[in-house]
Amino acid sequence: MSYVEIRGLSKRFDDASVFEKIDFEVERGEMCVLVGPSGCGKTTLLRAIAGLVDPDEGRIAIDGREITALPPKARGIGMVMQQYALFPNMNVEQNLSFGLEQQKVPAAEIRRRVAAMVALVGLEARAKARPHALSGGQKQRVALARALVLEPKLLLLDEPMSALDAQIRKRLRDELKRLQREIGFTAIMVTHDQEEALVLGDRIAVMQAGRLSQVGSPHKVYGAPASAEVASFIGDFNILVPAAIERVFHHRPERSWAIHPGAFEVVGFRHLNGSVSLAPERGFEADATVAGMQMLGPVIRYHLQADTIALKMDVLNKPSHGPLAPGSPLRIRLAAADVREI
Template sequence: MSYVSVNQLTKRFGDNTVFENIEFSIEKGEFITLLGPSGCGKSTLLRSLAGLNPVDDGQIWVNGEEITHQVPQQRGIGMVFQSYALFPNLSVSDNIAFGLKMKSMGKAEIERQVNRVIELVELKGKEQQYPHQLSGGQRQRVALARALVVKPRILLLDEPLSALDAKIRKHLRQQIRDIQTEMNLTTVFVTHDQEEAMIMSDRIFLMNRGEIVQAGSPEQIYTQPANEFVAGFMGHYNLIDADSAHALFNVTTPHKVAIRPESIYVQEPGRQYGSHISAPQRGTIKRHQLLGNVIRYQVEVAQNELTVDLLNRSSERLMPVGSELNLLFNLNEMQPVRA
């Protein structure tokens, strides 16, 4: 049996069904990300696992124990919120120690455990400061330490990095992943950020309108989208209708076909290409964006506007709007996707 099993889980608020008959399982030590657009039900699902939102139907099992109707304090689950939810009148040490004090743990043991996690989240020297004296990243690490110190069976993270600036966010997501790996801690992380999910996860559960529309490794989700929604949400897939796919590539399918921007190449004179590469298609550049090491072009090909990503090897590679070029498509990386 899996470490976490969710069976036929349903949650409603009045007449609004947030999700219905959700099912999934998680292995011990896995890092799972609930990914999806705002309003898809991912945070409500996370809060249901924590016991903060009672469910209407279904079961939640952890390590062979049903916890569906247990109060949050009995579940052995730690949760970190986007808003930090720190006590403003308590120091860093006292905020972290709060859960241990609720367990009536001895003072010496509390101090030992608090010092251990303070070192783990790199807050040494901040023990006696208060939340208002800390940066956003430091406050988030206090919230993480408070969840870790009670040694939870599962760690739940509800968009904990969304309020932070890009540099701190990158550092903290790596720190969270390192700590999670070191502690072999079963973790469920909520985000709407595709890059974050791709970097941090063992598996991604991609949600839309209260359903898990695809579950798999980051590579599977990115390279094998189950439908148009997944292809549109993950990266910048080009979706080409069936008639255009047949005209351009001699591909016959009742569905649209999806191809990633990096799987489209600009033909280089004199270079030989394999049989998995399409015949050249003439296109005109409509727009371009410089994205650091990538140049993103919008190219019109036979009334289809396609996104093409090329490595930014030098400034000479930037082709001006209106330029014409021959595009080649990697047919091995083109696949039909259902609606």
């Protein structure tokens, strides 16, 4: 039996279905990330697990105990929302102490747990500071510490870093993963950021239009998407249907292909009127033209045009090589091993 079990969970508002027949599980000490586009129902699902929304069907269990009908405070769940909701008149230590005081935890135990948690999130120097004197990243660490100090059975995180700038998000993402490994807490996190999901998740659940399209490890979901919809969302794959592959690569498949941008290699500049060849031992080759580019740090993503087909190709950003200009003709090679039939 898994530590967290969600079985057949459904929710409707009037005649509109928010999510239908949701089934997934989380093992003890795992971070499960619900990822999907805005409006797919993932936040409502998280609120249903927390007891803030009543599901119409299904059951929720934690550690073998069904909690579907329990009020939120009886579920043993901690929650970190997009908004930090810190008490403005309390300093960091007081914000962490408040929930423990409500639980009638002895004063000595409160002091011990608060001091340990403040140290764990690296806020010893700001322990007496009130929220108005903290940065966004520090406030988020306080919100996380306030939930963790209660030692919840399950921690729920609803896009907790969405309001932060990119660099702070990356640092806090690493911090959250470190804390999760050190403390070993079980968590379900909601995000629409694919990179965040891949970095943080021990298990990823891809949610689209109120249904789970695929659940699995980051390696499985990213490397072997279950559908074209999953491939286009979680991995930013090139999706090529049989007719396009036949026209561009002179190959006749029976199913569509999901091709990651990193699967393409530059073979060389093509000559005008160059022919398209099929070389099974090296993969498939085709002619293309650079339509545009994006700088993604260590990687350059080129937008290519091959016949009437738009493709994306990732190459390492090497300082010794300048980027290719729009209109540059290329011959590209597709490694057959990197093709995923979907």
